[in-house]
Structures are given as C-alpha cells and as structure tokens.
Amino acid sequence: MRILHVASEATGLVKTGGLADVAAGLARAQRDAGDDVRLLMPAYRGCAELADATVRHPLGDPLGGGPTRLLEGRLPGTDVPVWLVDAPTLYDRDGGPYLDPHGNDYPDNPLRFALLGRVAAMLSTAGPALGWAPEVVHAHDWQASIAPATLHWWGGVRPGTVTTVHNLKFQGRFSPEVVSQVGLPAAAYALEGAEAYGTFSFLKAGLFYSDRITTVSPTYAEEIQSETGGEGLHGLLRSRSNRLHGLLNGIDEGAWDPRSDSDLHAAFGPRSLGPRAANKRALQRHFGLDEERGVPLVGLVSRLSDQKGIDLLLAAIPQLLRSPLQLVVLGSGDPLLEEALRDLARQHPTRVGVNIGYDEALSHQVFAGSDLFVVPSRFEPCGLTQMYAMRYGALPVVRNTGGLADTVTDVSAGGCGFTFEAVDADALREAMHRALEVYADGDRWTRLQLQAMQRSFGWGNAAGGYRDVYSAAIADASST
Ligand code: ADP
Numbered sequence: 001m002r003i004l005h006v007a008s009e010a011t012g013l014v015k016t017g018g019l020a021d022v023a024a025g026l027a028r029a030q031r032d033a034g035d036d037v038r039l040l041m042p043a044y045r046g047c048a049e050l051a052d053a054t055v056r057h058p059l060g061d062p063l064g065g066g067p068t069r070l071l072e073g074r075l076p077g078t079d080v081p082v083w084l085v086d087a088p089t090l091y092d093r094d095g096g097p098y099l100d101p102h103g104n105d106y107p108d109n110p111l112r113f114a115l116l117g118r119v120a121a122m123l124s125t126a127g128p129a130l131g132w133a134p135e136v137v138h139a140h141d142w143q144a145s146i147a148p149a150t151l152h153w154w155g156g157v158r159p160g161t162v163t164t165v166h167n168l169k170f171q172g173r174f175s176p177e178v179v180s181q182v183g184l185p186a187a188a189y190a191l192e193g194a195e196a197y198g199t200f201s202f203l204k205a206g207l208f209y210s211d212r213i214t215t216v217s218p219t220y221a222e223e224i225q226s227e228t229g230g231e232g233l234h235g236l237l238r239s240r241s242n243r244l245h246g247l248l249n250g251i252d253e254g255a256w257d258p259r260s261d262s263d264l265h266a267a268f269g270p271r272s273l274g275p276r277a278a279n280k281r282a283l284q285r286h287f288g289l290d291e292e293r294g295v296p297l298v299g300l301v302s303r304l305s306d307q308k309g310i311d312l313l314l315a316a317i318p319q320l321l322r323s324p325l326q327l328v329v330l331g332s333g334d335p336l337l338e339e340a341l342r343d344l345a346r347q348h349p350t351r352v353g354v355n356i357g358y359d360e361a362l363s364h365q366v367f368a369g370s371d372l373f374v375v376p377s378r379f380e381p382c383g384l385t386q387m388y389a390m391r392y393g394a395l396p397v398v399r400n401t402g403g404l405a406d407t408v409t410d411v412s413a414g415g416c417g418f419t420f421e422a423v424d425a426d427a428l429r430e431a432m433h434r435a436l437e438v439y440a441d442g443d444r445w446t447r448l449q450l451q452a453m454q455r456s457f458g459w460g461n462a463a464g465g466y467r468d469v470y471s472a473a474i475a476d477a478s479s480t
C-alpha cells in the first residue's frame with residue numbers, strides 16, 4: 001500500500017514527545033512489512049542535513065507564506081523516505097517546531113501547519129509529476145489536519161484519509177479568519193465543518209473531513225466520546241463512532257532494547273539481568289544520590305504538564321520519603337512544576353535527583369537504572385514511557401486511564417505493574433506502598449521484572465489494525 005504519513009515531528013529529525021516516536025516507528029514498521037511508505041514533515045532548521053535531503057520539486061508559493069520546495073531524503077538510521085516541505089520563511093528558525101526560544105507559540109502557526117497539510121494534498125493529486133501518489137494520507141494530530149480537509153474540498157479522485165488523535169487536548173484553535181489563510185473555502189467554517197465554539201479548529205477539520213479517525217489506545221477511544229474526556233468534541237466523535245478506531249501504539253523494539261542500547265552503562269536482558277545493577281549505580285552517581293544497592297529507585301521521564309499528574313507525585317512524595325526511597329526526574333515544561341521539583345531535590349540532595357531539560361540518552365539510562373517508574377497521568381492517550389520502562393525492567397506505577405490502562409495490569413490481577421484509580425495523592429501513595437512491599441521480596445520482584453521485560457510491545461498488532469483502517473478509508477473515499 002502507498003502510505004503518506006503527515007506529521008509535525010519524527011524521531012531522528014525532531015522530537016518533543018511521543019508523537020515523534022510513533023510517526024517514525026509506525027512508518028518504519030510498515031516499510032519493513034513491505035508497504036511503500038513516505039513521511040512528510042516541515043523542513044525545520046537542520047532537518048534537511050539530518051535527512052541528507054536533496055531538492056526534488058519546486059512547489060511555488062501555495063498559501064502565500066513564501067517560496068516552497070519539496071526535498072527528499074531518508075529518516076536517519078532507517079530506509080524510510082522523508083519528504084520535507086522547505087519554506088524557509090516559515091520553518092528555518094531558532095526554537096522548536098511549535099515554540100520560539102522564549103517558549104511562546106509562533107504567531108504564524110496556523111499558516112505554518114496549514115502549509116504542511118496543503119502540500120500533502122498537493123502531492124496526493126500531483127502524483128504523475130512526482131511519479132508517486134499515496135493511496136492513503138495519514139494525518140497525525142492538528143498540525144496535519146488541513147490535509148484531509150483540503151482533499152475533501154478539492155473533491156474528485158482522491159486518496160483515503162485518516163486522522164489520528166494523539167492528544168485531544170491540543171486542537172489548534174484560532175480565530176475564524178484563518179479559514180481563508182489555510183486555503184479552505186469560507187463554508188468550511190461551519191458547525192458541520194471546522195467551527196468549534198466560535199473558533200476555527202484544525203483538529204475538528206481533521207476529525208470532520210477524514211474518512212476514518214484513529215486514536216492511540218482502545219480505552220482513550222472510549223474516553224474521548226464522553227463529556228469528561230471529549231474536550232468539547234465528544235458529540236462529533238460519538239456521531240462518527242463507527243469511523244473511530246482505537247489502535248494501541250507500539251514501540252520500536254529495535255531502538256529500545258537493553259541488550260544493544262548504546263546509551264546504557266551496561267547491556268542486560270531477560271537472560272542476563274545481573275548487569276542491570278551497574279545502570280542503577282551509574283544513575284545514582286549521575287544524580288549525586290547515595291549509591292546504595294538495596295534502596296528502591298523511582299524514575300520519572302516526562303513533559304511537566306497538568307496532563308502528567310506531576311502535582312500528585314509532589315503531594316505524595318514527602319510521606320513516601322519517610323521510608324527508604326530515591327527519586328530521579330528528567331523533564332521540562334511548566335515552570336512552576338520545574339521549580340517545585342528543583343526545591344524537592346534541594347531538600348533531599350542525596351535522595352532526590354532532578355534534571356530539568358530534554359536528554360534522550362539520559363532518558364534511556366533512567367529506564368535502565370530505576371526499579372520503579374511512575375506515570376500518574378490525569379489522562380493519557382497512550383503513553384510510551386511505561387512500555388519503555390517495562391522493557392528495561394522497571395516496574396510501572398500508573399493511573400488506570402487511557403493507554404496506561406491498556407498496557408499495565410496490576411500485580412493483583414496477574415500483571416507486573418501497580419495501578420491506581422483516583423486522581424489524588426493518597427491513591428498514588430497507596431499504589432507506591434504496595435510496590436515497595438513487593439520490592440522487599442527480591443525473588444518475587446525479579447520474577448515480575450522478567451515478566452515485564454518479556455512482554456511484546458512491537459508494532460506488529462497495530463500495523464495490522466492500520467492496514468484494515470486504511471482499506472476502509474480507501475473504500476470510503478471512492479464511494480464519496
Ligand atoms: P507525551 O507524548 O504525552 O509526552 P509519551 O509517553 O507518549 O508522552 O511520549 C513521551 C516521549 O518523550 C517518550 O519517548 C519519553 O521518553 C520522551 N521524553 C519526555 N520527556 C523527556 C525528557 N525530558 N528527556 C528525554 N526524553 C523525554
């Protein structure tokens with residue numbers, strides 16, 4: 001199948017969160033399964049060099065944002081072809097993919113991401129000129145949602161379209177006037193269209209106009225159809241529930257393998273767990289903690305935002321620290337949470353280590369060196385870190401929501417994790433206490449670690465699910 005993924009980030013080129021791992025991992029898995037996959041992304045500063053890209057095609061100035069070209073390269077470390085939308089006035093900037101160096105949204109984000117979607121639509125119809133056209137366009141999150149909307153309005157023969165919701169909280173909502181700037185007709189700004197509560201919503205455009213919708217876990221697919229989880233779009237999602245599919249994310253088991261991970265201090269695996277201890281020691285040393293072998297070490301790698309329930313951990317930790325326990329945190333985001341974590345580390349310098357920042361290699365070391373890994377999210381569409389943690393032998397303590405519920409089973413039900421229900425510090429503390437009790441039983445702990453490490457989280461299952469959804473989308477497209 002000829003598949004065009006449209007995404008605003010992909011591991012190897014630029015990553016701010018799980019979307020990048022999923023866009024790259026899914027594309028790679030589909031390519032390995034024999035599909036003809038390409039990934040379309042903006043050419044942010046430095047991406048063309050990383051992808052070793054060359055100019056493929058001039059695209060004119062599609063939305064008036066400046067001269068635009070299509071570059072072609074490869075996703076680093078893979079054989080997945082990448083097409084980069086090269087519009088230097090929009091993408092060649094200091095800062096990240098969405099935010100300037102001061103942490104503010106770029107004011108022209110509507111134009112920046114409309115162009116991404118617009119070019120996806122152009123490639124879909126300019127096939128003969130390029131020698132390749134997709135049978136299905138797979139748009140990820142709001143940043144890609146103009147692709148299915150544009151293809152809908154252009155009409156005629158077109159590929160099937162699929163929009164994946166990685167996080168319904170981020171919808172890309174702007175003032176109504178952007179409708180013309182993003183290249184859609186005024187009629188697209190309507191209740192039956194991209195209008196949402198008096199704003200133009202990129203994501204609603206994707207959800208409304210795509211042939212099929214997917215999200216990244218079965219439980220989240222249910223949650224977003226309820227008023228509490230629907231972020232204002234539950235009505236639309238419910239009305240399209242026969243087009244909505246919850247497909248659990250996989251992880252790239254090649255990139256995330258403690259037997260061959262070059263970021264680790266010592267390689268280990270289910271058959272050789274012994275060297276894992278060296279990773280714990282190295283992690284303790286890195287963070288300046290007491291290098292005690294027997295003290296349980298809790299890890300956290302996360303964006304620091306309301307979604308992730310960091311405040312619950314902050315509320316639970318003082319009492320937990322009355323027992324032997326260490327905590328290491330790697331994350332960045334909300335300045336108030338960053339400061340509260342730094343404070344905690346200052347109060348307990350030998351027991352709590354905090355690194356405010358983004359560090360891919362260190363994240364691997366946290367998964368490999370922690371005993372427990374905590375994910376206390378208020379909501380979690382899928383979540384990848386709990387899967388990385390299990391694969392690296394750190395047992396997860398998670399709130400029972402979204403994809404966390406679909407990937408972590410409590411030890412009391414035969415699983416290898418610890419789950420809690422209520423969004424409060426007591427519930428988290430209770431789960432942590434249960435985990436610490438089990439930790440005290442070394443043999444049982446080792447058995448649970450092995451169980452966790454041997455679980456299969458690859459893309460195999462989901463890749464089959466996507467294939468079915470794509471076939472349905474293609475059939476839908478040809479019947480409209
Ligand atoms: P989300 O996409 O909501 O942030 P996920 O669990 O799906 O949550 O994905 C987060 C990804 O980002 C994981 O690969 C995680 O290891 C990584 N990550 C998050 N924060 C950091 C950080 N500070 N340093 C390195 N990697 C991080």
Ligand code: GLC
Nearest residue numbers: 018019166216380381382383
């Ligand atoms: C989003 C979600 C996260 C999910 C990731 C990849 O960032 O917050 O739960 O794992 O997308 O789908």
